Amino acid sequence: MKGPGMPLWNNIAELMDYYIPPLPAVYWFDIVRLCNLKCVMCPQSQGLKQLQAKMPLDVFRGAIDDICENRPLVKLYLSGEPLLHQDLFEMIEYAEARGCRTMLHTNATILTGKMAERVLSSSLDFLCFSFDGCSPEVYEKLRPPSQFEHVKSNIERYLSLRRQHGGQGPRTTIEIIHMDETADKIDAFATEWRGKGVDDVHVAQYTTWHGLVNDRRVEKPVSSPRYKPCAAPFHHGCILADGTAVPCCLDVNGRIPLGNIATGSFREIWSGNEYRQLRLQMLSGALEPGSLCDRCDNTSREV
Numbered sequence: 001m002k003g004p005g006m007p008l009w010n011n012i013a014e015l016m017d018y019y020i021p022p023l024p025a026v027y028w029f030d031i032v033r034l035c036n037l038k039c040v041m042c043p044q045s046q047g048l049k050q051l052q053a054k055m056p057l058d059v060f061r062g063a064i065d066d067i068c069e070n071r072p073l074v075k076l077y078l079s080g081e082p083l084l085h086q087d088l089f090e091m092i093e094y095a096e097a098r099g100c101r102t103m104l105h106t107n108a109t110i111l112t113g114k115m116a117e118r119v120l121s122s123s124l125d126f127l128c129f130s131f132d133g134c135s136p137e138v139y140e141k142l143r144p145p146s147q148f149e150h151v152k153s154n155i156e157r158y159l160s161l162r163r164q165h166g167g168q169g170p171r172t173t174i175e176i177i178h179m180d181e182t183a184d185k186i187d188a189f190a191t192e193w194r195g196k197g198v199d200d201v202h203v204a205q206y207t208t209w210h211g212l213v214n215d216r217r218v219e220k221p222v223s224s225p226r227y228k229p230c231a232a233p234f235h236h237g238c239i240l241a242d243g244t245a246v247p248c249c250l251d252v253n254g255r256i257p258l259g260n261i262a263t264g265s266f267r268e269i270w271s272g273n274e275y276r277q278l279r280l281q282m283l284s285g286a287l288e289p290g291s292l293c294d295r296c297d298n299t300s301r302e303v
Helices: 008-018 057-070 088-097 113-121 136-142 148-164 183-196 266-270 273-284
Strands: 026-029 073-075 101-106 126-130 171-178 200-205 236-239
Touching: 026 057, 057 088, 057 266, 088 101, 113 148, 136 148, 148 171, 148 183, 171 183, 183 200, 236 266, 266 273
Parallel strands: 026 073, 026 236, 073 101, 101 126, 126 171, 171 200
Antiparallel strands: none
């Protein structure tokens, strides 16, 4: 190592030649980029970059074999509606058989009674309904072309079946995003759905997906006078439907590709040059000006 008088950059760069973080404890697998809704707070409303629509089952299985040793949480969603993937339940069972925990986010529009039964009898650990259903007017404005009463009844039917099965199945959460349209309705929403039997109500913070959607945040973030590195390149794995590994779940269009699990293992990508370079830039604050990470709220700095 260099002496104490050497520039910080050199010390960090040399450290990064030796340091590789442990494999992540949490992964996002964007198993399907298709969605039947155009929610105004989602990049789907603006159109996603044209990539492979669905992750092949064999690619998913190979990735799980590669990353399963530390029993990570595998989130089977990102940009699309996971219930649209024909191999979803095979993915859940395979990941669980390899020791992984699994989680789904769904808009519940196609959660039929038969589908609800499959969810309840599966090995899924966590289920979250993305609903934002404060009222028909608010919900249908935010999540076109979905219909409030249809989706609400789907969720209620699932909860009823869950009670009939003695509470078996995944831990179940319902989510509402804190934004202009919902801010004054969140308490009533939480009270209603706790009474209907969900295990938890999650209030999610609004994100613009790095400017891909309009800003509906109630309180705009205040820039910090100090740079702060983001933890994502050190702790999270994120893989798009075509196998591209990206730094975090906000990079839905693969603007910072770090490798591809269809041609190499995630383990190799995690310890590869692209990830090493990104971590070095993150620790040193030398992010490329205007890049995805440079403009992120998670690396806020004085402007």
